[in-house]
Amino acid sequence: MLSTDGDILKEAEAWCRQGRGVALATVVETWGSAPRPVGSHLVIDHEGNFLGSVSGGCVEGDVLAEAAEAIADGKPRMLEFGVADETAWRAGLSCGGRIKVYVERLD
Template sequence: MSQTMQSAPPKDPLTIAEEWLKDGKEVAIATVIETWGSAPRPIGSHLVINKDGLFEGSVSGGCVEGAVVTEAADVIADGKPRLLEFGVADETAWEVGLSCGGRIKVYVERLG
């Protein structure tokens, strides 16, 4: 009877990032470090990206992931962390669709 109710939880982004690194892939980690208003993902949420362009997790529930993945390629290339801000007042952010009315700040850094 034990454990019949539990299934294995899906792998989380930080576990996947560690596996990518073990496989010799270059990896960037994006983290929500501040939110204002109605932000879809809480502070501390992660999106992890590898050099092949694969990504797991989310920082906004889909609105700005594309832009973060693009920036992450630069972060992987030069190793310099980036601080990204998205919000409705920002024309670029509007284009990438953070239409919920909130603003978020995302820190992107290379792993290793």
């Protein structure tokens, strides 16, 4: 069962309190048939552990990689995926929609 967004945010807070490097990815915009709604979260720690989803699994691999970079350099990122993007097809986002995901390190 997928955790609620509230559960994901509570886990992000707990991971930060434990001293882990943590990033939060949030769906901030969708167009068309998007796999997850605006406000959906994915929390990632510095070891690659994660909880939640921003795309139902379609682009999580790319988001996890960007989150690791955000943890390392502290710079937020705005990612966009859709059927017109070759990376989205490779990652499996073929639902016909587009999503925009904001990734930030939590301190």
